Amino acid sequence: MTREESKRLQGLSVLAMVCLHLFDTLAYSDLFTPLIMLKGFPLVFYFAQISDFCVMGFAFCSGYAHMTIFHQKNYYKKRLISLLSLYCNFWIILVLFSLVSIAVGQSSFMPGSFMTFLKTFTTISPAYNGAWWYLPVYAVIVFISPLVLKAAEKMNSVAVLFISFAVYIGGYFLRFKYSTPYEVISWFGPFGTTFFEYMVGVICCKEKVFERLEKLISKLKPTWICVISSVVFAAMLLGHTLVVRSLIIAPLTGFVIICILKFCPRPRFVDLILGFFGTHSTNIWFTHMFFYLVLFPNLVYVAK
Structure with a gap:
C-alpha cells in the first residue's frame, strides 16, 4: 500500500466516521427526513451501519505503515516525534474550542473543571468529544509498537492474528457488553478492539497480502472487478443492517472495503476527493462532533 493509497483510505475512513456519527440512529424524526426508505429503514442508515469500519481504516493504515518502516x-524516535506532532494538533484544537465554548456561554461544559481539562489535555481520560477516545489508544500502540512488530516478525502470522483476535473479542465484550467501575480496566475495551485492527495491517504488510491478491485479481477484466466489488459491497450493506447489526464484524467488512478501495477501478476525481479528505482527516476527526452534538447540537441537521 503506497502513501497515496493510505491517504485515500484515511479519507474514506473519516467520511465513514462522519456518516456513522450523523446517521447511525433510528430516532431521526427531529433530525432529518429520509429521502429513500428500504425495508423500513432509511437508506442512509444502511451506509451508517457499514461505516463502523472507520476505526479499522485508521488502525490498518497505522499497522501497515509501521511494519513498512x-x-x-x-x-522509534520518528514515531514519537510524529505522535508529539499529533498531540500538538490536538492541544491546539482543545484550547481553541475551549475558548469558543467560553465565548458561546458553555464554559461550565468546556473547559469545565481544571481536573477535567487536565485529564483531557493529557488524554488520560478525554472529555468533551466522544471521538477523542482513539488518541490515547493510538499513543499506547505507538509506545509498544517496537515490541509488537518484532514479535510479529518472529511469530507465525496465523498465531499473531489468533492472539490479537482473542484480544479483540475480550475488548469488544468489555467495551459493549460488560461495564466496570474501574477506568483502567474499561480502557482495555477500546484498546483491544483497535489493537486487532492494527495487527491486521501489520500482517498484511508482513505477508504481502495485497501483492498476492493483485496476482489473482489482475487476471480479471476491470469490468468484472467492478461488478464483483459492487455485488460484495451491496451484500455487506444489506447484511450489516438486516442480518448482523453489530460492530463485532467491523474488521471483516473493513478489510473487504479496503480491498475494494485498493483494487476496484474508479474515476480519477474520486481518488482526488478521498486524498483531500485524507489530508485533512485528523482535523475532521478532532472537530466534527462539536458541530452536531457538543457545542453546536444539530447544526449540521439544519437543512433537515
Whole structure:
C-alpha cells in the first residue's frame, strides 16, 4: 500500500466516521427526513451501519505503515516525534474550542473543571468529544509498537492474528457488553478492539497480502472487478443492517472495503476527493462532533 493509497483510505475512513456519527440512529424524526426508505429503514442508515469500519481504516493504515518502516533508522524516535506532532494538533484544537465554548456561554461544559481539562489535555481520560477516545489508544500502540512488530516478525502470522483476535473479542465484550467501575480496566475495551485492527495491517504488510491478491485479481477484466466489488459491497450493506447489526464484524467488512478501495477501478476525481479528505482527516476527526452534538447540537441537521 503506497502513501497515496493510505491517504485515500484515511479519507474514506473519516467520511465513514462522519456518516456513522450523523446517521447511525433510528430516532431521526427531529433530525432529518429520509429521502429513500428500504425495508423500513432509511437508506442512509444502511451506509451508517457499514461505516463502523472507520476505526479499522485508521488502525490498518497505522499497522501497515509501521511494519513498512520498522527497520528504517530511528524508527522509534520518528514515531514519537510524529505522535508529539499529533498531540500538538490536538492541544491546539482543545484550547481553541475551549475558548469558543467560553465565548458561546458553555464554559461550565468546556473547559469545565481544571481536573477535567487536565485529564483531557493529557488524554488520560478525554472529555468533551466522544471521538477523542482513539488518541490515547493510538499513543499506547505507538509506545509498544517496537515490541509488537518484532514479535510479529518472529511469530507465525496465523498465531499473531489468533492472539490479537482473542484480544479483540475480550475488548469488544468489555467495551459493549460488560461495564466496570474501574477506568483502567474499561480502557482495555477500546484498546483491544483497535489493537486487532492494527495487527491486521501489520500482517498484511508482513505477508504481502495485497501483492498476492493483485496476482489473482489482475487476471480479471476491470469490468468484472467492478461488478464483483459492487455485488460484495451491496451484500455487506444489506447484511450489516438486516442480518448482523453489530460492530463485532467491523474488521471483516473493513478489510473487504479496503480491498475494494485498493483494487476496484474508479474515476480519477474520486481518488482526488478521498486524498483531500485524507489530508485533512485528523482535523475532521478532532472537530466534527462539536458541530452536531457538543457545542453546536444539530447544526449540521439544519437543512433537515
